[in-house]
Amino acid sequence: MSTPSAVPPRRRTGRVWGTLAAIVVALAALLVVADVVVRGIAEDRFGEQVRASLPDGIDGEVDVEIGGFSVIAQYLSGTMDRVELTAPELSVNGTPVAVDVIGEGVPVDLASPVRSVVGTVTVDEESLNRLVSVPGVTGAFTLGDGLVGYAGTIEVLGFSLDYTATARPTAAGESVLLLPEGVELTSGAGMVDVSVVVGRLLGDDPLSICVAQYLPEGVEVHDLAISPGTATVELRAQGLMFDEASLARAGSCD
Known part of the structure; x- marks a missing residue:
C-alpha cells in the first residue's frame, strides 16, 4: 500500500500567502464599507450641529460633504481635513441667499477654531437691497x-x-x-x-x-464678482468657530 506524498513546501507557502492576501482584501473591503457608513453618519452629524448653530434669523437646509481619504482616521485624530457646507436657499431674515463654505482643519466637536474658512455668498439685486x-x-x-x-x-x-x-x-x-x-x-x-x-x-x-456688521467677527471680504443682476462675494477667515455664539457675534468697522 502506497503512502500519499507530502505537499511540497513551496506549494504550502503559496497557499499561506494566498490565504493571507484574501484576508487582507476582505479586511480592506470591510474598512472601505465602514468608512462609507461613518462618512455618511459624520456628514449628517455635522449638518445637524451647523443647523443648530445658525444665529436667530438665519434658517435653511445645510448639506455637508467631508473630504479626505479616510473619515475614520480623521475622526480619530479629532480634526477633519476638509468640510464643505452648501446652502443654496439659505434665508437671512427672510431674504434668500446662496452660501457655500469650505473649512479646512475642522474640529470634530466644533468646540475649537477652524484653521481656515473660504466662503462664497451669492445674492440677486432684490436680496442685496433688502440686506444692505x-x-x-x-x-x-x-x-x-x-x-x-x-x-x-x-x-x-x-x-x-x-x-x-x-x-x-x-x-x-x-x-x-x-x-x-x-x-x-x-x-x-x-x-x-x-x-x-x-x-x-x-x-x-x-x-x-x-460689511463686517453683516458677518461673523473675523470674517473678511476677499473678492467680489458682479454680473447683471447678481453679486458673488468671496469671504475668508482664520480661526473662526462654528458654534452659535461665534456665528452670532458680528464684526464692526473700526
Whole structure:
C-alpha cells in the first residue's frame, strides 16, 4: 500500500500567502464599507450641529460633504481635513441667499477654531437691497457687468444735489469700496457748475460700505464678482468657530 506524498513546501507557502492576501482584501473591503457608513453618519452629524448653530434669523437646509481619504482616521485624530457646507436657499431674515463654505482643519466637536474658512455668498439685486443699507445712498443698488449703480445726494455751496453713479466695487476686508466711474446729476444741475460737482464725486474718496456688521467677527471680504443682476462675494477667515455664539457675534468697522 502506497503512502500519499507530502505537499511540497513551496506549494504550502503559496497557499499561506494566498490565504493571507484574501484576508487582507476582505479586511480592506470591510474598512472601505465602514468608512462609507461613518462618512455618511459624520456628514449628517455635522449638518445637524451647523443647523443648530445658525444665529436667530438665519434658517435653511445645510448639506455637508467631508473630504479626505479616510473619515475614520480623521475622526480619530479629532480634526477633519476638509468640510464643505452648501446652502443654496439659505434665508437671512427672510431674504434668500446662496452660501457655500469650505473649512479646512475642522474640529470634530466644533468646540475649537477652524484653521481656515473660504466662503462664497451669492445674492440677486432684490436680496442685496433688502440686506444692505448705506447712509447717503437713496433708492436701490443695481448690478451690471462688473459695475454697481446707485443714487445719492451731495451738498455743494449749500445746495443738495441728487445724482446717480456707476462704480466699480473693490473688496477691502471689513468694507467694500465703490470707486465711481460715471456720475450724472439728476436735480439741481442749473444751480452750480456741473463739471465741478462731477469732478468732486469722481475725485473724492470712494464710497465705503461696512460689511463686517453683516458677518461673523473675523470674517473678511476677499473678492467680489458682479454680473447683471447678481453679486458673488468671496469671504475668508482664520480661526473662526462654528458654534452659535461665534456665528452670532458680528464684526464692526473700526
